[in-house]
Amino acid sequence: MDREKLIAKLKEIVAPYTHDKEALAKINQTTDFINDLKINSANLVDVILDVEEEFDIEIDNLEMAKMLNVNETVTIIESKLKALDRE
Amino acid sequence: MIGNDIVDLSIAAKESNWARTGYLEKIFTTAERFHIQVAKDPQIMVWLMWTMKEAAYKAYSRETKFRTFAPTLICCNNLILHDETASGDLFYEGKVFYSQSSIAQNYIHTIASEKASVLKDINPKISDYNEFDNSYRSTHPASVSHHGHYLALIYL
Numbered sequence: 001m002d003r004e005k006l007i008a009k010l011k012e013i014v015a016p017y018t019h020d021k022e023a024l025a026k027i028n029q030t031t032d033f034i035n036d037l038k039i040n041s042a043n044l045v046d047v048i049l050d051v052e053e054e055f056d057i058e059i060d061n062l063e064m065a066k067m068l069n070v071n072e073t074v075t076i077i078e079s080k081l082k083a084l085d086r087e
Numbered sequence: 088m089i090g091n092d093i094v095d096l097s098i099a100a101k102e103s104n105w106a107r108t109g110y111l112e113k114i115f116t117t118a119e120r121f122h123i124q125v126a127k128d129p130q131i132m133v134w135l136m137w138t139m140k141e142a143a144y145k146a147y148s149r150e151t152k153f154r155t156f157a158p159t160l161i162c163c164n165n166l167i168l169h170d171e172t173a174s175g176d177l178f179y180e181g182k183v184f185y186s187q188s189s190i191a192q193n194y195i196h197t198i199a200s201e202k203a204s205v206l207k208d209i210n211p212k213i214s215d216y217n218e219f220d221n222s223y224r225s226t227h228p229a230s231v232s233h234h235g236h237y238l239a240l241i242y243l
Contacts, residue, residue: 017102040234042094042103042137044156045113052109064113065157 001081003029006074013050017043029071044068051077057084089200089243090145090184091211092138095235096130096193105133114140114158122166134195135173135188136163142199143177143184145230173197194237198230205243212240 001009011027018024019038023031033039033047048064051057051073057080059067067073105111111120111133119136126132140161148154166175173188177199187206188197196213200206212228216238223231228240 040102041141041156042099045110046103046107048113049107049109061113061157061159065155065160068154068156 003074003078006077007070009054010051010070010073010077013054014039014047017046027070029069029074031070033068033070033073047073055081057081088146088150089198089205089209089230089241090142090147090149091196091198091230091232091239091241092141092145093194093196093213093232093234093237093239094134094138095237096134096195098235099134100130105130116159116162119163122163131190131195132168135168135190135197136166138188138195138197139163139166139175139177139186139199141232142186142197143179145232146184146199146201147179147182149230194234196232196237196239198241209241209243212242214238214240 007027011024014037015024017039020036023036031037033044034041048059048067052059055077063076067076111123115123115136123129123132140158143161161177161179164176164178167173171190173190175186177184177186182201184199184201185203185206186197186199188195196211198206198209198211216233216236223238223240229243230241232239
């Protein structure tokens with residue numbers, strides 16, 4: 001799956017937790033979940049759980065620690081899919 | 088350095104389903120999940136320990152400017168729970184942060200600091216949050232938290 005498709009999927013996942021809909025419309029690699037999308041930190045856990053379900057992957061707590069923005073999140077999803085040979 | 092965190096309980100109940108499979112495991116240690124499991128009011132315990140972790144993280148990251156999302160690494164200890172208050176400490180990155188919480192009908196608020204002596208002199212200012220009013224910024228609070236209907240400010 002290419003990066004643009006991954007970002008599009010991620011956009012759908014974060015949408016229900018996003019408090020800044022304008023920032024969501026302009027989502028890109030540099031978008032920060034908390035500072036830009038105004039996602040509540042308690043809902044970051046929902047984002048991680050939704051990512052796990054959507055891509056059928058498991059994210060450990062060290063990886064979760066880095067998932068504060070689109071770029072890091074997509075990079076982690078890509079490496080997981082690659083490891084599972086599901087690029 | 089000091090950190091504070093507020094949770095609007097009605098908004099939390101609406102926006103966060105902590106009973107969701109896997110949710111608590113991503114935030115709380117085994118010992119903390121035991122506290123939630125046996126608590127008289129599990130929802131209060133969830134948001135109490137959440138605000139403790141957030142307040143300690145804010146106190147820590149204000150100094151280090153390091154951003155991360157690793158709630159299971161911030162461990163709640165020695166939690167003493169009364170009807171409307173709670174105290175405890177948190178262990179994070181080799182440091183101990185002391186915490187003091189108020190448990191109101193509609194919100195839970197916690198302040199945390201490495202200096203226990205600082206906590207007792209602090210009067211948190213909790214008011215209605217208005218997203219269009221940023222005037223509190225010019226008052227230079229030492230720590231700011233807002234959630235749902237509430238704005239919590241700490242002045243040293």
